[in-house]
Amino acid sequence: MSVRYERYLLTVAAAALFSVAGCNKPAPPAQQESAAKPAAVTQIGGANIVELKRTATSSGAKPEFLSATILPGRGMNLFQITANIPGKGEVQVFASPSLEEAAAKLNGGPADQNGNTSFTFGGAFLVPYPNRITGKLSADGKTITTEWKGKTLTLPANWSGKKPDAPKHAIHGLILASKAENVQTQTTPDGQTVTGVMHAGNFGGYWLSQTDLNFTISLSGDAVEATITAKNVGNEDEPMSIGWHPYFNIPSGDRTQARLHVPADVYAQVNNYDDVFPTGKLLPVKNTEYDFNEPEGVPLGSMFLDDSFAHLQRADGAVVVSLSDPAAKYGIHVEGLSPEIKTVQAYAPPDKNFVAIEQQFNFGDPWGKEWHTMDTGMVTLKPGQSVTWKCRLALFVPPPAQ
DSSP: OOHHHHHHHHHHHHHHHHHHTTOOSOOOOOOOOOOOOOOOOOEETTEEOEEEEOOOOSTTSSOEEEEEEEEGGGTTEEEEEEEEETTTEEEESBOOOOHHHHHHHOSSSGGGGGGGGGGGSSEEEEOSOOSEEOOEEOTTSSEEEEEETTEEEEEEOOBOOSSTTOOOBEESOSOTTOOOEEEEEEEETTEEEEEEEEEEETTTTTSSSOEEEEEEEEEESSOEEEEEEEEEOSSSOEEEOOEEEEEEEOTTSOGGGOEEEOOEEEEEEESOTTTOOEEEEEEEOTTSTTOOOSTTOEEOTTOOEEEEEEEEOOBTTBEEEEEEEGGGTEEEEEEEOOTTOOEEEEEEOTTSSEEEEEEESSOSSTTOGGGTTOOOSOEEEOTTOEEEEEEEEEEEOOOOOO
16 A cells, blocks of 8 residues: 555545534634745855856757856865757756755865865866875874975965875865955857956965966857966965866766867876876877767767876867766867966766866976976966966867767
C-alpha cells in the first residue's frame, strides 16, 4: 500500500469519526506549511557579488553569452558564465555550485585556508604564481622556502597530493581570498563590464615588492574577456606570473565524446599524477596520446589529464585552446591573448564532467632545479613596470560527431 493511499484512508476515517461524534463545527482552514527560504546570497568574502547581464539578441539562431557572475571578495573569481545554445537553451559554462553552496564553502575554515576552496570551482585568478612551487618545508609544516635570483621567498604550504607521504608545497598564488576595491560596473552597447583594483602590497608578507592589480571583466554576446594588469609599485624587483583556473562544463554530460584541441608541440613530464611535479623534461606530443593538435580536437575518452602543454602555436597572436561537445552542439574557444602566456595546463579527471583549461605564464615549479637554466615563464618586474594577462572566451558550433 502506498504512503499516499494510507494518508487518504486516514483522512476518510477521521472525517467519519467527526461525523459520528456529531461535531457540526466547520473545520479550521488548513494551515499551509511554509518552509523558511534562506535569503539570497548577495555577498561572499565581504564584498557584493557582481552579475553582468545582457539580453539575447539572435532569437536562438547562434550561440551567445548571457551573463557572468564575479566574486570581488574572492580575488575577482569569475564564478559562473551562462550562454544560450541553439537547440539546447541556456547552459552554465562553468562547473560551479549554487551561490548558496559556494558561500557555505568559501568560509575560511580548514578546507578554505589561504582561500584554497576558490580554485575548486568557477574560474579563480592565480597571482603572483599559478601552479605548484616546491621548496624546503618549515618545521611547523605551514610554509616552504624557495629562491629567486638569490633572494629567499617564503610561501604558504597550502597543498599536497592525496597520498599519506605526499610533500606539501605552495599552489595557485596569494589572492584567492583577497578582496578587490573600487568595484564598478558599466553598461556597454552589447553587455556590461566590471572593473576592480587590488592593492596587493607584498601579498601578505610573502613577496619581494609591492604590487597593484587592475581587473577588467567584460561580457558581450560574442565574447567574455578577462584582463589583469600587475604593476610593481614598490622599490625592489619582483617575479610575476598570472594564470586562470576555469572549469568548463561539458553540457551533454558525455565526457567521452567531448573533444579537446591544444596547439602545442610539447608537454611537461611529471613525476606522478598525485604530486604533479615536473621532472624538467619536455616531451614531444607527436604520435602520443597527448597530441591534441587536430583542428577539430581529439575525443577525451577515458584519458586522465593534469598536464602542462608548451611550445604553443598562435593564431593571429592568440593561443586558441578549444573544448567542444558535439552531442550538445556546443563549443568554446579559450584564447590566450598575452605574449607572456607560455603554457596551458589541462586538468580533466575521467570521472568528472569538466575540463579545466588554464592559460598561464609559467611552467609548474618555475624555480625548481630540475629546469636548470631554462626560462620557465616567470616575468621580472622592476619598480614601475607592469605586465598584462588577457584571455577571451568565444562560443562556436562544432561539426557533428563522426
